[in-house]
Every structure is written in structure tokens, then in C-alpha cells.
Amino acid sequence: MTTVHTHDALMNDAQQADDASPLRGTRELFDLPDDVIYLDGNSLGALPRAVPPVVDDVLHRQWGERLIRSWNEADWWGAQTRVGDRVGRLVGAAPGQVVVTDSTSVNLFKAVIGAGRLRPGRTVVLTDPDSFPTDLYMTESAAALAGLQVRRVHPREAVAAIRELGDDLALASYSSVDYRTGELWDLRAITAVAHEVGALACWDLCHSAGVVEVDLDEGGADLAIGCGYKYLNGGPGAPAFLYVAARHQDDFDQPLTGWQGHAHPFAMRPDYEPAPGITRARVGTPPLLSVLALEAALTAYDGLSPADVRAASLSVTGAFMGALDSLGVDLPLATPREPERRGSQVSLRHPEAFAVVQALIARGVIGDFREPDIIRLGFAPLYVTHVDAVRAAVHVKEVLDRREFERPKFAQRGAVT
């Protein structure tokens, strides 16, 4: 049983860690309900306080008052690359290589077909069988259209598979962090071997952008995609991003040749001529309310280094796991304990994981369930503190000790993303 002593000691340590954190005070940049410990920022990031005033300005002044003139005056035209550069700073990309556009799925489609065209004659795309499913679906569809074949090889076996495939390989496409288990893969190693055989690498940063130190440029990534609505806090369905390394941009021939990717979009020419640089990865007119909300959201990262964010993330998730240990919660961890092997989430396995998650939500601890048996808890270090982590661990213990997950109301399933 938990003792008062254990509780007090854990809370003391947590408070000290919060006070000493380089992210001290960033929680105040978010508008979170007081009665919630929000551990689902890996599905939908919390509302940054900077967003509503910007959206208000976009609605009333930029759209309502200035109307079409805002394309120039407010530089709507440049928003996708401007916000892209902001994302780039968080993922180790120098300016001019990231564009905010479309959804992650659509960007992966561009990346796979674009990669095939950068490596003509090669026939294989390698990807993780445990990828977030949309990655598998889009990769298969894009590959089929491009005359490529997809092989599903676990990241642990990727290096060997790449060596074996040699110059058959066009692209190795892997997620940086497993969306279910939170395991962090060494994409630099996979990329280095892909380059040895002359192939390309695409990194999916959905569960790492904004929490893990990602070095796209230094790590040699050729392409990368990622999501705007998880740790980047851009709001529900915020646009995604696409990175194309500068060295590939002149030859990046992506299939979604919309007018906003054209070199001379207002010349209204009958044939497509891709714009120079990353702009060619744009497609149609972007949903500006959502693009500009994401731009405002990213100001929460102003003044923070990716290294500090990563350190805080590991410290908070470490505090959560440590508290579970101290409290005697012995659920199996799906997430590796080693700092270098995990992202910013802690996933626990339980045969009644769905009901456990519902019982936690009823207590104000919001996480999510993933098939088949995963309690998935994401720790966004900008607004989840060490104290939150310890409180969450206590809630987990109480839900399990009191068998709250056996209450019938927690067993009913609905759509949760």
C-alpha cells in the first residue's frame, strides 16, 4: 500500500524538479482546465493562449476587414513556408526546407512518389509494419502508382534488410517514435545505411517533433513528414509539414501539382512548372485559419532549445515511471525505460486497457487507449509538470487498486482518436 510518506516524498521531489526545470512557467502559456491532467498531447495538443487572439485577428481584421488584400498585406501567401521555417527550428532543419501543408497522410504520398522519382530504377520501399496505419496505407497506394513494392521490416531489422536490398532500395521510410509503445528508433543509423546503398530515407516525426531532439539536417534525412496538432499544439487537425532536404529540392518531383506549387502561380500558365525550393511541395490554397493558428501556437517554443525540451520530457516521463515503481504499480511497460530509447510517452499494458483509460478520464487524467491492450499516456513537457506526473501515477494506482475499470460504464467503446 502507498504510505503517506511515499506520497509526500514523491510530491516534494516533483515540486523541486519543476522549480528547477528550464521549462518552468511554460504551462502558463496554455489554457488547460484546472481539473485535468492532460496526457493526450500526443493526440491533440492543448490550447496555447497565444492562439485565440491571433485567430480573432485573422477572422475580423485580415479576413473580414481587409478581405482579399490580406494575401499580400498579411503575407498569407508566404504563410506555409514561414510557419514551415518555425517548425524547422524544432526539428533541426535550416530555413527553406519545411513547408506546412495538407495532412501528414498527403505529405507522405508526395514523399514516397517523389522519392521513387529521385531514385529511378529502384523498386523497393521499406517501412515499419508497426507504423501508424495511415503510413502503411498511403505508402502502399503511392508505391503501387509509382511501380514500387513495399516491404514491411521492423526497424530493428531495417539495417540488415537495407544491406541485403542494396541498389533495389529506393526509400527507407520510418517513424522516429512508435505511436503505440513510444519506442524511439535510431533513424540516423537507418539513414546512414540507406545512403550507403544509394537510397533515401524519410522520417515520420509525428510523435517526435516538439519533444525529441530531431536533427534532420545533421542526421542526413532526405525527406520528413510530421503533424501539426500533437506536440506542436496547432489545434484539431492543424496542417502537417513536409521537409525536403535542400540538396533534393531541384529534383523533387511530387505528384500533387497544385497551382500553389507553381513557379508562376498568377501567370495562369497551362503547364506545370514547379517553384524553386520547398514551395513546390505546396498544393492548393491552404486552410489559413488553421495554418495561422499553428503559427501562433509555435510561439510557445520561443526561447526554448530542443535540448531543454527533450531533457524536460525525459525528466517528466522518468518521474512518472519512478512514481509507478515507488507506488508499487507493476503493470508491464510497453515503453523502454532507457532514455535514449523512448520518446515522450509512457505506454502501459493491461488486458482491460480501454476501461482503465476511461476510468482515468473520469478522474480527470486524460490519456488514450490503443489496440489491443495499451494505456497510452503522452507527456507534453511544456504543460505537463513533474507534479502532474506524480499525481497521474497515484490515479493509476487507485484505479487499479479499486478496480474501477470493472465498472460497466467504462467498458463501452466509442471513437477516440
Place this chain on the structure above:
Amino acid sequence: MTTVHTHDALMNDAQQADDASPLRGTRELFDLPDDVIYLDGNSLGALPRAVPPVVDDVLHRQWGERLIRSWNEADWWGAQTRVGDRVGRLVGAAPGQVVVTDSTSVNLFKAVIGAGRLRPGRTVVLTDPDSFPTDLYMTESAAALAGLQVRRVHPREAVAAIRELGDDLALASYSSVDYRTGELWDLRAITAVAHEVGALACWDLCHSAGVVEVDLDEGGADLAIGCGYKYLNGGPGAPAFLYVAARHQDDFDQPLTGWQGHAHPFAMRPDYEPAPGITRARVGTPPLLSVLALEAALTAYDGLSPADVRAASLSVTGAFMGALDSLGVDLPLATPREPERRGSQVSLRHPEAFAVVQALIARGVIGDFREPDIIRLGFAPLYVTHVDAVRAAVHVKEVLDRREFERPKFAQRGAVT
């Protein structure tokens, strides 16, 4: 020269027409600056007053307070088809056939490849050489991937071309209204002949949805695409829509196989199984701020029949052309005069069209320029009145009479969409 008598008579008639209009009072549903006559709703619709309160609720309550729970509670999950049905009511589509998703460009890509797969063995896609360029670019790119060839045939020659192509034709893909000239094409006739030879028809409704009476179901359209930010007033870059006729949905095999188009998105299965119905045309997580802004915007159409909107549109554009005539403005019209041959815009030709547009904007009459010589004026009948139309005609006359377009400051070009 204009006489006071002409002015007064025109204004009197305009006022009477406004008083008698079935759209009387709808202008109050929009937040437009007092000093502007806004004739660019065919590029970016005006701000409906219903939008800001909804966006505010989405930001603060749905996102900020309820967080991830809004996927169920606020039915974010169903937003794309719910708003799709709302669009459907404006374009003659019974429920369950329209989804709001992605951009027009991306939706056309799905439509072209999907059409090719619905008509295997056929090799040709027919489209208008004067299409909005993104239609040409996307059609070419999609066709190349699908092993189809694009032939560019003017709508006037489309029926003959279809008969000649016979069972080589997979898809006839045409815009309902020419974005430059405002000419309205008879897509029902093109569709009927396409069906005679066993092919499909895709209608681009970017410049007709919300102003022209479109009968997708009755007209036999197989596929259609359109834009949310023009006459539908969804805001800058609002998501687009895609229509797939119910009879094709079971076999509609579109290439952007994202998880939100899956039959069991939360089962996280490794292989793609398209959802029943129009849901399979969804791709990734949609930009919900923009989707829900569009939903609110569409309430401006509540209680209005497409026939009434069309009648008002023709009446207002007719008043504008009539006023130009009465005022003795003799610029060539790019738009046909016959009501059955025009959409909701009036395009005038002038060798210095760019500068004329800038001079008009300086007077508060906002229209836009299109290469090479087009002054494009869109009349959104929900917020452009007969009185506005007459006033705009007077401004055109004054800009020409006073040769304001010769002022150097109006000749500088910038990006305007």
C-alpha cells in the same frame, strides 16, 4: 456624360429591385466594411457573422476545455460528411454524397485516378484548355500516374470529341463556369454524351457552388469537386469538397488512402479497407477550425432556395451590365449577356486591366485582375445588392473617364489571388 437623371433612375430601380429581392436582408448576415463594394467573393467570400462565435466556441470550449473528448462530444469525427451534406443541398446532391476535405486540387487528383479505376481499359481524360490551371496540372499528373492521356478540348467542342473518342474515353472533366470569363457551360449535355459512350463526367463547381443552380444528381454527374472559400464563404483556404454519386461509391477506389477513409479507423489494422459511402474520400485528420468555420458560414444559406439565389445573382449582374450600358461604358464584355450562359461574375476586357482593377480598389470597389486583360468582378448575391452593382458601374465609368488607371502607382503588380 452621365446625367443626374440617369444616376437617379438607375439608383431608384436598384433600390426597388433590392426591396423586392428574395435575398432581401441577407447582407446583414455578413460583416463587410462600410466603405467597400466587394466584388471578389469569387476569390474569397466575405465574413459571415455566424463564423466568429462558432470559431470562438471551437477554440475555447471544444478544443481548450474539452480537448480530445470533442472528437465524440462535438462530433468532430462526423464533421466532414455533416458539412458535406450542407454543401450538397446547394449543389443538388442528396445526402451522403459530398465530403468536405482537402483542397480542390487534391480532390481532383482523387477524382481523376478514381475515375480511371472505375473505367479500366479506357485511356483518355478530356478537359478544358481554359480550366483554372490547377485543374490542368493535377489532371496531367494524375493521368500520368494512372496511365491515362489528357486531351484538352474546349467545352464547345467537347460533345463532338466525346463521340469521336467513344470507348477510349474514361472521363470528361469540366468546369461549370469559366473562372476568367464567367461563361456557364452546359455540363448536363457533356455528361449525357459521356454516358452514351460509357464514360464518366466530373464537374468542377468552384465558380458555381452557392450561386448557380447546380443539379449534380439530376444532371447525372458522376464526380464533382469545388471550393469552400469562394461563394460558400468558408474563409481563407477553407476546405474543398468532393462529390461521388452514390452509384459509384462502392467501387470508388481513390489513391489517397488515409486512415480517416478506413472502414475501421480505430482498429489500426495494417491493411486498407475503404469505409462505406463517401467517407472513403476522406484522407487525413482535417483542419477542424477551417471545417467548422465553413459549417457556420453555410448557415447564411438557411431558408434560401438555390433557385432564389440564382435569380438574385442574375438580377444583380444584369443590373450591373445594364448600368454600364446606361452610363455609356463600352468596354468589351468577356462574359456572355444571356442569363443561361453566365455564372455570377461579369468580366470586362481592357488593355490596362491590371491598373483599372487597382484604381477601382483604391475607390473601395474590390475586384481582381486575371491575365491577360480581364477585369473580373464577382457578384455574391447574398451580400452584393443591386445598389452596390449600380454604384460599382459608376465607379468603373469614372475610373475610365478620368483615366485613373494611368496613374503610375496602379501599374505595380503584386500577388493577388
